[in-house]
Amino acid sequence: MSDLVSLFPILFVVVAAIIAVVFVVVIVSVVANARRVRRSGHNPLTLQADLATKLLDSDALSAERSTEERLGELDRLRASAAISPDEYQAARARVLAQH
Incomplete structure (x- = not known):
């Protein structure tokens, strides 16, 4: 102790x-x-x-957006030159693959 x-x-x-x-x-x-x-x-x-x-x-x-809304957003991003054409194509392919 x-x-x-x-x-x-x-x-x-x-x-x-x-x-x-x-x-x-x-x-x-x-x-x-x-x-x-x-x-x-x-x-x-x-x-x-x-x-x-x-x-x-x-x-x-927010709730999941439709494929059309997501593709429209990508079109707007491409039109404003926020993303490159390569980024647009890759993102578009991902959206369509999830559809």
Whole structure:
């Protein structure tokens, strides 16, 4: 029992050191992520709300569009030069393959 009691201060220091290291790693990670978000032009404090709003306003959560709607969107993207002719052909082939 006395051996266990003599190890208690050492175990206490080891556990405290592990907790301190984890705390420092978490703080460094949060600061690094906030810097990266800020450098990309976003507010790190509102990022989650911004992403949720963008997702809700997008078509990502809407019902599946028809093949005609998807092909029409590809035609509009090609006409506006947003995608190259090769990208258009590849995307068109994927849409038709899913049909």
